[in-house]
Amino acid sequence: MSLAPRAVLVHRRTEYEELLARHGTHGQAAFFLSSRGRAIDEVVRRHERTRQALRDVASAVPLTWRSCRVERADLDRFLFAPEDVVVVAGQDGLVANTAKYLSGQPVVGIDTDPGRNPGVLVRHRCADTAALLRTATAAGGRADELTMVEAVADDAQRLLALNEIYLGPSGHQTVRYRLNTDADPGPDEAQASSGVLVGTGTGTTGWLRSLWQERRSTLPLPAPGDPRLLWFVREAWPSPTTGTSKAGGALERGQALRLTVESDRIVVFGDGMETDALELTWGQSVRLGIAPTSLRLVV
Template sequence: MSLAPRAVLVHRRTEYEELLARHGTHGQAAFFLSSRGRSIDEVVRRHDRNQQALREVAAAVPLTWRSSRVERADLDRFLFAPEDVVVVVGQDGLVANTAKYLGGQPVVGIDTDPGRNPGVLVRHRSTDTAALLRAATAGGGRTDELTMVEAVADDTQRLRALNEIYLGAPGHQTARYRLGSDGEAGEDAGAGAGAGEGAGESQASSGVLVGTGTGATGWLRSLWLDRGSPGGLPGPGDPRLLWFVREAWPSPTTGTTRVAGELGRGQELRLTVESDRIVVFGDGMEADALELTWGQSVRVGIAGTSLHLVT
């Protein structure tokens, strides 16, 4: 007998909840904000809208389903199951924070603050939840398949991300490593492109960023604009990644010829650590990072699993 679906509601603490945790009372929080030229009234209104959306989403879960809740800070300790339908209640970034822990489960994005959030990933209102849950479990339900990026270390550590993966020194200090690629199809932005399996370049930089089309509206786009890259940015569903080296430093032992490129399916960027420690994290979740030491290597490419966003 198959298990009934489980609706997993993902949320995060509101600004009002964080203020209360820090200052203890509503009055103290109000005083703190007023001293900085802000009113607590709008903060409370956004909190109330968030709580109302959570109540409406919870009420829309069918009685025959199981349900659970998880806060953003606990995602790395929560065990998602194959039969889950994940309902992200909040902002676009919360969908990205959740995606790295999933393995193909359908995701419903609920916007708790329409007009304030871009609504790229949280596309729906809480009143649509019941219909979206039915669509998520129906055979003909529509989903957008969003490309994800994955890093796999030589010790089998693995990390996925929806927007981008960053590889560099803790605290964004100078990182030292050897950068190579496997099966490159295109040319790098600098010289030295098209190198094969045995190639690579020792570099000193403030890190390497590898991003998807979903991440092309944020950090990846800023680097793309800064470099004046001739190629277009990928779309969210395109099987294509872009990578950039941040602030590569030339020296007698380090080069700057491999500073940007593109990865398709089956192609990987390879980084071998040449310093004491390098961290690898996705979508800004630096607290949940892979840690690599001297001589270890990591390969980054298109993940075998995409994000299934219910439309």
């Protein structure tokens, strides 16, 4: 007998909850905001709208299903099961934060505060939840397959991301490394820079697009489902021992960007989750390319 589906409701603390965690009481939080020219009333109203949205989403889960909740800060400790349907309620970025921990489970994106989010990944309203859950478990249910990027280190550490993976210093220093791609038959290039960014079509709404625009790149931006990545080196520094000729490019399926560390430490993190990062030290290498798994976003 197969298990009933489990709805996993992913959310994050509201601004009001974070203020209470930091300041202890409503009054102290209100005083803190007022000292900076802000009122707490709108913060509370957004909190109440979000809480109501989470209740509405939870009530749409069929009674025959199992269900649970997980907060964003606990994602790296939560074990997703193959039969899960993941309901991400919040902002677009929360879908990206969740995607790296999944292995093909369908994802339903619910916008808990319409009008404040772009709605690229949280495309639906709370009232749509029940229908979307049926779609997620139905044979032939429609889902967009969004390309993801992965980094695999020589010690078998692995990291997935939906938008982008960043490799670089943990602070604002310069890091040194050697870099090459399968698309370039030439030798590795020694570089000194503030890091390297490798992004997907979904990431073209954020950090990747800003680098693409800054460079006035002629590379076509990929769509979210395209099996293609773009990569850019940030602030490459030319010197007698470091070059800048390999500063950006595209990666097709099966191609990889390879980087060998020549600094004491480089961090590798995805989608802004700096607390869940890989750490590479001198001499280690890492390979970046299209991930074998994709994000299944229910439509």
